[in-house]
Amino acid sequence: MSVNNMRSRAEIQELLEQVHRQSPLETETVYSSGTQDLSRFANNEIRQNISQGSESLAIRTIIDGKSGVVSTGRLDTESIQRAVEQAVASARLQKADPECLPLQEQLEIKEQTRVDEETAALSPEDKAEAIRQVVDGLAGQKLEAAGIFSNSNSQFAIGNSNGMFHHHAATDAEFSITVSDGGEVSGWAESISRRVADLDTNALATEAIEIYRRALNPEPIDPGEYTVVLPPAAVTDFLLFLTWLGFGGQDYLEGTSPLSGKLGEQIAGSNITILDDPFHDRMSSAPFDGEGLPKKTLPFIEEGVLRQVAHDRRTANRSGLTSTGHGFPAPNPNGGYPTNLCLQPGEATIEEMIASTERGLLVTHFHYTNVVNPRDLSLTGMTRDGVFRIEDGKLTRPVHNLRFTDSVLRILNQVEMIGRDTNYASAFFGGGFVVPALKVNGFKFSSTTNF
Amino acid sequence: MKDFTRLALDSALQQGADWADVRIVEIRGEQLYTRNGQIGGHSNSDSMGYGIRVLVQGAWGFASNNIFKQDVIEQTAAKAVATARASASLNREQVRLAPEPAHVDFWQTPYQEDPFKVALEEKLELLLQIDQVLSADDRIKVAEGRMSFRREHQHYLSSEGADIEQVLLRSGVGYSATAVGNDDVQIRSWPGTHGGNYRAEGYEFVRGLPLLTNAERIREEAIELLTAAEVPSGRRDIILHPSQMVLQIHESVGHASELDRVLGYEANYAGTSFATTDKLGSFRYGSEVVNLVADATLPGGLATAGYDDDGVKAQRWHIVKEGILTGYMTNRELASQVNLERSQGSNRAEGWYHLPITRICNLSLMPGSWEWDDLLADSEDAIYMETNKSWSIDQERLNFQFGCELAREVKGGKLGRLLKNPNYQSITPEFWGSCDAICNYKYWQLQGVANCGKGQPGQTAEMTHGSAPTRFRNIEVGIK
Numbered sequence: 019m020s021v022n023n024m025r026s027r028a029e030i031q032e033l034l035e036q037v038h039r040q041s042p043l044e045t046e047t048v049y050s051s052g053t054q055d056l057s058r059f060a061n062n063e064i065r066q067n068i069s070q071g072s073e074s075l076a077i078r079t080i081i082d083g084k085s086g087v088v089s090t091g092r093l094d095t096e097s098i099q100r101a102v103e104q105a106v107a108s109a110r111l112q113k114a115d116p117e118c119l120p121l122q123e124q125l126e127i128k129e130q131t132r133v134d135e136e137t138a139a140l141s142p143e144d145k146a147e148a149i150r151q152v153v154d155g156l157a158g159q160k161l162e163a164a165g166i167f168s169n170s171n172s173q174f175a176i177g178n179s180n181g182m183f184h185h186h187a188a189t190d191a192e193f194s195i196t197v198s199d200g201g202e203v204s205g206w207a208e209s210i211s212r213r214v215a216d217l218d219t220n221a222l223a224t225e226a227i228e229i230y231r232r233a234l235n236p237e238p239i240d241p242g243e244y245t246v247v248l249p250p251a252a253v254t255d256f257l258l259f260l261t262w263l264g265f266g267g268q269d270y271l272e273g274t275s276p277l278s279g280k281l282g283e284q285i286a287g288s289n290i291t292i293l294d295d296p297f298h299d300r301m302s303s304a305p306f307d308g309e310g311l312p313k314k315t316l317p318f319i320e321e322g323v324l325r326q327v328a329h330d331r332r333t334a335n336r337s338g339l340t341s342t343g344h345g346f347p348a349p350n351p352n353g354g355y356p357t358n359l360c361l362q363p364g365e366a367t368i369e370e371m372i373a374s375t376e377r378g379l380l381v382t383h384f385h386y387t388n389v390v391n392p393r394d395l396s397l398t399g400m401t402r403d404g405v406f407r408i409e410d411g412k413l414t415r416p417v418h419n420l421r422f423t424d425s426v427l428r429i430l431n432q433v434e435m436i437g438r439d440t441n442y443a444s445a446f447f448g449g450g451f452v453v454p455a456l457k458v459n460g461f462k463f464s465s466t467t468n469f
Numbered sequence: 470m471k472d473f474t475r476l477a478l479d480s481a482l483q484q485g486a487d488w489a490d491v492r493i494v495e496i497r498g499e500q501l502y503t504r505n506g507q508i509g510g511h512s513n514s515d516s517m518g519y520g521i522r523v524l525v526q527g528a529w530g531f532a533s534n535n536i537f538k539q540d541v542i543e544q545t546a547a548k549a550v551a552t553a554r555a556s557a558s559l560n561r562e563q564v565r566l567a568p569e570p571a572h573v574d575f576w577q578t579p580y581q582e583d584p585f586k587v588a589l590e591e592k593l594e595l596l597l598q599i600d601q602v603l604s605a606d607d608r609i610k611v612a613e614g615r616m617s618f619r620r621e622h623q624h625y626l627s628s629e630g631a632d633i634e635q636v637l638l639r640s641g642v643g644y645s646a647t648a649v650g651n652d653d654v655q656i657r658s659w660p661g662t663h664g665g666n667y668r669a670e671g672y673e674f675v676r677g678l679p680l681l682t683n684a685e686r687i688r689e690e691a692i693e694l695l696t697a698a699e700v701p702s703g704r705r706d707i708i709l710h711p712s713q714m715v716l717q718i719h720e721s722v723g724h725a726s727e728l729d730r731v732l733g734y735e736a737n738y739a740g741t742s743f744a745t746t747d748k749l750g751s752f753r754y755g756s757e758v759v760n761l762v763a764d765a766t767l768p769g770g771l772a773t774a775g776y777d778d779d780g781v782k783a784q785r786w787h788i789v790k791e792g793i794l795t796g797y798m799t800n801r802e803l804a805s806q807v808n809l810e811r812s813q814g815s816n817r818a819e820g821w822y823h824l825p826i827t828r829i830c831n832l833s834l835m836p837g838s839w840e841w842d843d844l845l846a847d848s849e850d851a852i853y854m855e856t857n858k859s860w861s862i863d864q865e866r867l868n869f870q871f872g873c874e875l876a877r878e879v880k881g882g883k884l885g886r887l888l889k890n891p892n893y894q895s896i897t898p899e900f901w902g903s904c905d906a907i908c909n910y911k912y913w914q915l916q917g918v919a920n921c922g923k924g925q926p927g928q929t930a931e932m933t934h935g936s937a938p939t940r941f942r943n944i945e946v947g948i949k
Binding site for chain 2: 054055056057058059060061062063064065066067068069070071072073074076086087088089090091092097101104105108111112113115116117141142143145146149150153162164165166168194195196198200202204206272273274348349350351385386387388389390391392393398399400402419421423448464465466467469
């Protein structure tokens with residue numbers, strides 16, 4: 019094992035088998051490990067520079083429908099033995115769960131490593147050099163850059179005492195940058211991928227500088243309904259809340275999802291198709307879920323019709339279905355939900371969206387988007403890093419930031435044009451989705467700012 | 470533990486660090502969860518690792534790991550030094566830490582009853598009893614109960630000679646009922662939102678709360694909300710309960726007063742702050758009744774400790790005094806930027822894995838002089854709101870919009886009918902400037918925040934906000 023905690027697949031399998039040999043009960047074990055290296059810059063200097071490593075086990079034992087879970091970051095033999103004993107003792111003290119399922123059998127799932135060697139090997143010096151080039155590009159312009167350049171390696175494995183074992187390894191990389199003159203106006207750009215080669219750091223810096231320059235001297239604007247052109251970074255938060263609050267099978271069955279009872283119904287415009295695609299080339303997802311079941315590419319919304327909600331083993335069993343491969347390691351109180359949503363592209367370019375708009379706004383992205391009312395999936399969030407008027411088909415003046423308050427379901431029924439290019443964009447509260455730009459009519463802004 | 474801390478510190482210095490500190494942290498956790506009459510989950514967690522922070526040529530490096538082998542500790546120290554060297558290759562200005570005595574001390578959270586020694590059966594029984602009350606009506610589709618306990622044993626060693634051992638303990642409990650019907654879904658939670666309430670205490674915190682007593686009211690309020698009228702849109706006076714004030718203080722004052730944000734170090738993700746250093750000592754943040762005090766010595770506060778992760782001794786100071794901005798949350802690196810001779814001691818990391826960053830300390834709105842009945846009697850036409858449900862604020866911490874689980878009409882000085890889906894929006898200094906009445910110390914209560922996210926990579930911190938019911942005049946409500 020290296021300092022990066024990167025045990026081999028065989029070593030991890032042996033470790034899990036050791037756990038299962040030590041346990042007198044049916045036992046399931048989840049292994050995770052990884053390193054995260056991140057260089058964080060601000061005011062044109064690297065102010066935080068970190069290299070984090072960790073590995074851990076979560077051990078779940080089951081007896082007579084009762085289960086106990088212990089997670090530990092101590093992986094020596096003695097500590098594992100103690101963790102197993104705690105999990106066994108905990109299971110015996112529980113009350114039987116009538117929905118407790120037997121351990122999952124081994125299914126044939128083709129493992130596909132998502133490790134990119136260049137990403138795995140990226141050093142602090144490599145990242146510092148890339149950041150230096152970006153900072154040098156700002157020289158003489160009285161501009162300040164803040165952002166991150168990160169790379170990570172991770173491993174995830176699940177096994178049980180029935181002989182099931184699946185393993186996945188992946189890399190991820192991210193570069194994002196905010197450029198400003200230290201005042202309230204800024205420009206921003208971001209790229210994430212499992213391959214660092216996909217991140218063009220200098221091009222992203224140039225994009226952020228261009229947005230900053232266009233955003234200078236913003237004018238006041240009244241709140242109200244506007245036609246908006248939303249680049250992929252401004253679309254991704256909509257999918258986050260659609261998956262958190264809408265697509266979960268447990269919420270659907272209990273009637274708390276705004277989509278409950280609507281399978282087969284038209285819930286979005288007929289131009290909207292959303293797939294869950296764990297095999298998308300930019301994503302680093304495993305081909306199996308947290309219960310050891312295979313993931314599949316599934317349509318959740320097809321031409322505006324709700325086709326699918328996400329089930330783990332428990333909610334699938336409750337509703338007489340089979341799991342859709344969206345489970346998380348037990349115990350998981352929230353049920354399954356999809357994490358690899360991809361909004362399917364259309365045919366338009368952002369330039370064509372702008373050219374077709376008589377009066378509207380171009381938004382760079384949103385900040386701190388959060389749910390207002392889960393019943394209609396209404397959200398609120400702030401524009402950030404540049405908002406621009408569109409007048410007579412042209413981008414004209416920058417305006418002050420605005421707060422939107424609108425329903426995702428209403429928005430997905432108001433989409434006039436869809437971008438032909440997609441981007442893998444991060445959501446504010448985590449995760450990322452592959453989305454195109456959208457032109458949305460009647461988008462509701464509820465208040466404004468003076469910056 | 471202490472041998473490993475010394476080994477890591479010596480290794481960092483031998484490999485070229487000009488300055489170093491090491492934190493070894495051992496964390497034990499227990500989480501219990503019940504859902505609709507069943508045990509939804511019980512888990513114990515156990516983690517121990519170390520974070521090595523160094524300065525080389527005045528630039529920062531950090532590395533962490535949880536493998537306690539000599540060669541891995543040495544390699545982790547080497548990584549910290551290597552990242553610092555990479556930082557130094559770019560940086561123009563050298564980090565200079567504000568002076569702090571090299572404390573040698575032991576500190577621990579005062580508590581009466583160790584929650585890890587309370588029988589699991591007893592804890593589960595309490596949650597299942599609550600569940601039974603919450604689930605007693607078919608319209609409650611989801612009844613949930615939670616407890617969580619966390620003990621953090623830290624050893625901090627610095628190359629300046631600090632040697633600090635701390636044991637921090639906290640307990641948390643809460644429940645919620647989700648009602649479905651009348652084409653609507655409504656939730657009520659108690660004794661706080663986001664999982665309940667949390668306190669730096671032992672199991673006596675759980676025993677001291679009237680958990681069962683309030684369960685029936687919470688169930689009935691969730692059901693009543695299904696058929697309640699919506700909060701009307703327009704401008705109204707609002708009265709906020711501490712279960713909403715907690716987020717109001719946290720988002721519009723706590724994060725805005727983090728000096729790293731103010732100086733642009735969080736500009737790329739969490740944002741900056743309107744409360745810039747040129748405003749210190751003169752900017753009117755709120756009305757004269759507004760006093761906001763940061764306090765790392767607050768009994769029961771989740772950010773209460775003997776020392777922060779810079780090794781700085783706990784302090785109490787004003788952020789806003791009589792409505793004027795007077796202070797910031799600081800670390801040793803940035804304190805001198807606002808002419809402080811010493812850091813206020815607000816640098817904290819999540820566990821051993823993360824780098825310490827500037828965090829909100831316990832931050833409370835000091836009580837005013839009003840009796841609750843007098844405040845109501847003085848409110849002709851207002852809306853009372855309770856328990857945070859939704860929150861969003863811009864990157865400068867100015868334009869915010871919050872939603873609550875429940876509201877009540879206040880008409881002619883009396884609490885009236887229930888209203889659903891309450892929310893309000895304002896601009897931070899205008900909002901705090903409209904504050905004209907705060908209830909007195911009898912109504913003052915602590916609400917713990919156990920999930921404050923910040924930084925890249927993201928990490929969570931915990932802190933507590935104290936407040937009493939507070940009135941704000943002429944605020945926009947019912948945003949649709």
